[in-house]
Amino acid sequence: MSKPKVAFFDFTSCEGCQLAILNLEVELLELLDIIDIVEFREAMSEKSETYDIAVIEGSFSREKDRRRLEKIRETAGVVIAMGACAHIGGINSLRNNQTRDEVQRIVYPDNPTLYETNKKALPISAAIKVDAFVPGCPVNVGEFVKVVKNLVLGKAPGLPTYPVCVECKMNENTCVYEYGKTCLGPIVRAGCNAVCTSNGGVCIGCRGLIPNPNLNSQKDIMEKYGLNMNLIMDSMNLFMTEENKAKEV
Amino acid sequence: MGETIKIDVNHITRVEGHGDIKIDVENGVVKECKLEIVEAPRFFEAMLKGRHYTEAAIITSRICGICSVGHQLASVKATEDAFGIELTKQNRQLKTLLDMGQYFESHVLHVYFLAVPDFVGAQSVFPLISTHKDVVLSALKLKKLGHDIGDMIAGRLVHPIGIIPGGFTKMPTVERLEEILDRIKDARGELLNGVALIKTLTLPDFTRETEYISMFKKGEYAFIDGNIFSSDKGEVSYKDYRKVTNEYLVPHSTAKRAKFNRNSYMVGALARFNNNYEWLSDTAKTVAEDIGIKPICYNPYLNTVAQMIELVHIIDECESIITDMLSSGLKVEEPIKPVLKKCTGVGAVEVPRGILFHEYTYDEAGYIVEANCVIPTGQNLQNIEDDMKAIVPAALGNRTREELTLDMEMLVRAYDPCISCSCHLLDVEFINDN
Numbered sequence: 001m002s003k004p005k006v007a008f009f010d011f012t013s014c015e016g017c018q019l020a021i022l023n024l025e026v027e028l029l030e031l032l033d034i035i036d037i038v039e040f041r042e043a044m045s046e047k048s049e050t051y052d053i054a055v056i057e058g059s060f061s062r063e064k065d066r067r068r069l070e071k072i073r074e075t076a077g078v079v080i081a082m083g084a085c086a087h088i089g090g091i092n093s094l095r096n097n098q099t100r101d102e103v104q105r106i107v108y109p110d111n112p113t114l115y116e117t118n119k120k121a122l123p124i125s126a127a128i129k130v131d132a133f134v135p136g137c138p139v140n141v142g143e144f145v146k147v148v149k150n151l152v153l154g155k156a157p158g159l160p161t162y163p164v165c166v167e168c169k170m171n172e173n174t175c176v177y178e179y180g181k182t183c184l185g186p187i188v189r190a191g192c193n194a195v196c197t198s199n200g201g202v203c204i205g206c207r208g209l210i211p212n213p214n215l216n217s218q219k220d221i222m223e224k225y226g227l228n229m230n231l232i233m234d235s236m237n238l239f240m241t242e243e244n245k246a247k248e249v
Numbered sequence: 250m251g252e253t254i255k256i257d258v259n260h261i262t263r264v265e266g267h268g269d270i271k272i273d274v275e276n277g278v279v280k281e282c283k284l285e286i287v288e289a290p291r292f293f294e295a296m297l298k299g300r301h302y303t304e305a306a307i308i309t310s311r312i313c314g315i316c317s318v319g320h321q322l323a324s325v326k327a328t329e330d331a332f333g334i335e336l337t338k339q340n341r342q343l344k345t346l347l348d349m350g351q352y353f354e355s356h357v358l359h360v361y362f363l364a365v366p367d368f369v370g371a372q373s374v375f376p377l378i379s380t381h382k383d384v385v386l387s388a389l390k391l392k393k394l395g396h397d398i399g400d401m402i403a404g405r406l407v408h409p410i411g412i413i414p415g416g417f418t419k420m421p422t423v424e425r426l427e428e429i430l431d432r433i434k435d436a437r438g439e440l441l442n443g444v445a446l447i448k449t450l451t452l453p454d455f456t457r458e459t460e461y462i463s464m465f466k467k468g469e470y471a472f473i474d475g476n477i478f479s480s481d482k483g484e485v486s487y488k489d490y491r492k493v494t495n496e497y498l499v500p501h502s503t504a505k506r507a508k509f510n511r512n513s514y515m516v517g518a519l520a521r522f523n524n525n526y527e528w529l530s531d532t533a534k535t536v537a538e539d540i541g542i543k544p545i546c547y548n549p550y551l552n553t554v555a556q557m558i559e560l561v562h563i564i565d566e567c568e569s570i571i572t573d574m575l576s577s578g579l580k581v582e583e584p585i586k587p588v589l590k591k592c593t594g595v596g597a598v599e600v601p602r603g604i605l606f607h608e609y610t611y612d613e614a615g616y617i618v619e620a621n622c623v624i625p626t627g628q629n630l631q632n633i634e635d636d637m638k639a640i641v642p643a644a645l646g647n648r649t650r651e652e653l654t655l656d657m658e659m660l661v662r663a664y665d666p667c668i669s670c671s672c673h674l675l676d677v678e679f680i681n682d683n
Binding site (some may be wrong): 012098198199 | 292312378389403417419542
């Protein structure tokens with residue numbers, strides 16, 4: 001069986017996920033045993049007209065990018081949204097809390113409408129159908145490899161459907177709520193090995209909500225620690241402005 | 250003469266972000282010579298408005314994956330500057346080490362994966378896996394060292410977690426520091442093999458006098474502390490960075506550019522090498538002499554070589570910092586909490602691609618009122634274009650269209666531009682787009 005051809009593309013993003021892939025180090029060489037990377041602009045000059053799997057990083061924030069996305073969709077059998085920007089809008093969607101006029105006036109006071117931008121920065125699924133996603137900002141490279149392997153084998157991507165709290169507990173961390181901090185762990189999808197809370201941070205929600213998040217339970221936690229639910233709403237805006245709105249928490 | 254050449258490189262490869270090269274020569278006359286930026290606008294300054302001081306570094310980190318450590322350092326330093334937080338020696342050491350972890354990752358990625366393929370006639374690093382496997386493995390090993398330094402200090406190197414205003418949320422262990430120290434010592438030999446490889450490459454022979462701007466602190470090859478230094482004008486306070494960067498827009502709408510004493514200036518490894526050569530480690534100086542590069546070097550293609558020399562210096566510096574930390578003993582230091590007040594602060598840091606500035610104004614509750622970030626690549630754009638304008642006329646009649654295209658791509662790559670960063674807020678609309 002010939003190896004599936006994989007192409008990487010980037011839209012509105014920081015390219016940190018592609019960088020994380022380049023950082024796979026020796027594992028990258030092993031991944032190359034089962035796939036052929038045929039296009040990866042950040043790392044190579046080669047380009048390809050055909051590919052089986054398209055991995056897309058970045059949000060959809062300019063109408064003129066729609067055609068390029070549609071072309072990728074037409075060419076690829078499988079489209080993977082890689083990272084928070086492509087998956088849920090990510091940090092780019094933070095600006096969706098302001099109007100386009102406002103953000104343009106702040107950043108380009110002299111000529112606000114000089115540069116084309118949509119009203120909102122949205123996930124890739126706002127422009128084309130997406131078959132699978134790898135969450136995170138940046139992606140967890142082990143999880144990326146797992147999802148690609150599963151898809152190559154014709155299996156489901158195999159992402160966890162439980163929250164970050166599960167992994168955080170398994171790492172034997174003290175709950176950050178005990179320190180009076182606000183954390184999105186109870187409602188955000190695991191798979192990162194609770195990397196932020198395990199390094200002295202809090203969950204900032206880069207991986208998006210779990211399916212059927214128990215928001216009432218989150219409210220109970222906030223009440224238990226005497227915290228205002230607005231704090232959660234506000235930190236959800238960092239990466240999950242679009243999910244936040246969709247769920248009407 | 251009388252040559253007509255049109256070069257249009259759409260999305261330069263092996264650089265971070267989206268940029269195009271446009272050259273238009275008609276009947277021997279250069280009509281257009283541009284590096285255009287096609288990255289989507291991201292509106293970071295608008296996104297920062299109204300966010301809490303604890304989120305500034307988390308948000309600005311996402312300007313760029315490859316430079317995320319640099320953005321976090323500059324962001325945290327700006328916040329610390331604003332609230333007047335005095336840092337401990339250990340905090341400065343940890344920040345410097347974190348910055349150096351990023352240099353490993355970034356310089357090695359650029360030199361080995363992005364630049365070297367041009368010199369061995371390859372389109373990317375991937376074919377080198379079979380032709381030059383030892384070099385690729387060596388690069389991966391060096392990069393991994395950078396990552397592990399980042400992991401040790403801040404949880405990870407892409408969008409770090411542990412660095413916050415006033416300190417770090419975690420501490421490295423003695424065992425981890427000792428392990429990293431051993432690997433740093435091993436890496437020296439690995440790196441010197443790379444230096445030997447670099448020595449065999451023939452770099453384009455082109456010079457153009459320009460102004461070099463870097464950080465400056467007497468007695469140090471400055472990374473995270475100091476003022477600004479111009480090779481033309483001398484020292485300027487970091488607080489007065491706007492007097493140096495003088496950001497402006499060009500009529501053909503590429504990203505924001507900068508100029509100080511001349512039409513353009515250069516930042517990055519070559520600028521630091523030129524301005525701070527005196528304080529490179531002895532080994533790094535020996536390597537520089539051996540390669541035959543000395544300040545002031547006006548060949549921008551040698552930026553890649555300067556990066557290798559810096560890596561040698563960084564190995565020495567990491568070794569001395571870690572040795573000092575181990576002998577002084579690690580102290581548990583709780584991050585210093587700022588006393589909130591209306592204030593403004595500037596953070597300047599030498600990141601791999603050059604000097605980076607962040608500036609924030611906070612309200613009395615610690616929320617951002619105004620933010621400004623000036624990016625190394627933006628500062629370099631005009632200098633790159635000025636180089637192109639010097640190279641193209643001289644090449645007419647001597648170089649084929651294909652050769653000239655490669656010369657231009659190699660030039661742009663030599664600057665190791667990070668276009669995602671430079672265009673954290675700007676975009677261009679092209680007449681010939683699509």
